Amino acid sequence: MSVNKVILIGRAGKDPDVRTLDGGAKVASLSFATTDKAYTLQNGTQVPERTEWHNLIFWNKTAEIVEKYVHKGDKLYIEGKLRTRNYDDSKGVKRYITEVFVDSIEMLTPKVQQQAAPVPPPLPTQQPTQRQQQVQQPAYQQQQFNRHHRLMIYHSKIWQKLF
Numbered sequence: 001m002s003v004n005k006v007i008l009i010g011r012a013g014k015d016p017d018v019r020t021l022d023g024g025a026k027v028a029s030l031s032f033a034t035t036d037k038a039y040t041l042q043n044g045t046q047v048p049e050r051t052e053w054h055n056l057i058f059w060n061k062t063a064e065i066v067e068k069y070v071h072k073g074d075k076l077y078i079e080g081k082l083r084t085r086n087y088d089d090s091k092g093v094k095r096y097i098t099e100v101f102v103d104s105i106e107m108l109t110p111k112v113q114q115q116a117a118p119v120p121p122p123l124p125t126q127q128p129t130q131r132q133q134q135v136q137q138p139a140y141q142q143q144q145f146n147r148h149h150r151l152m153i154y155h156s157k158i159w160q161k162l163f
Contacts, residue, residue, distance in 0.1 A: 004081040006100050010034035012074045018067040028063035030056045055099040062102055077106040
């Protein structure tokens with residue numbers, strides 16, 4: 001058994017480059033940065049921040065989504081697989097490039113809050129019930145919990161298959 005799985009959380013380095021092939025399929029490419037924070041070892045040695053750049057490739061529906069919604073600087077959660085290809089450069093030297101073929105993408109940058117009519121506060125005589133207090137929780141908090149819960153279940157299933 002083998003596993004070719006990449007999970008990345010980082011930021012788009014540029015707006016995606018989207019092309020439509022002769023058969024109508026869409027392909028998008030994107031440079032993507034992941035950064036390890038700087039830290040200090042116990043002996044006092046400073047380890048600087050390190051940024052890795054990745055080449056992401058999106059096909060068909062994911063390419064359409066990326067074209068519409070992803071912009072330079074957006075924070076993304078990416079799942080995919082590694083693919084390596086080679087080519088000969090202009091001097092005839094064989095070059096290799098490793099790319100991440102993206103299977104799924106999740107936007108982590110919050111949407112810009114559109115201006116909506118303000119919600120009036122409850123009347124002073126009304127006390128919200130416990131259920132109403134739960135409903136008043138911001139939607140993004142519930143989404144973050146659901147995403148985290150799904151990821152925990154997904155990763156536990158992978159570990160169960162491996163061991």
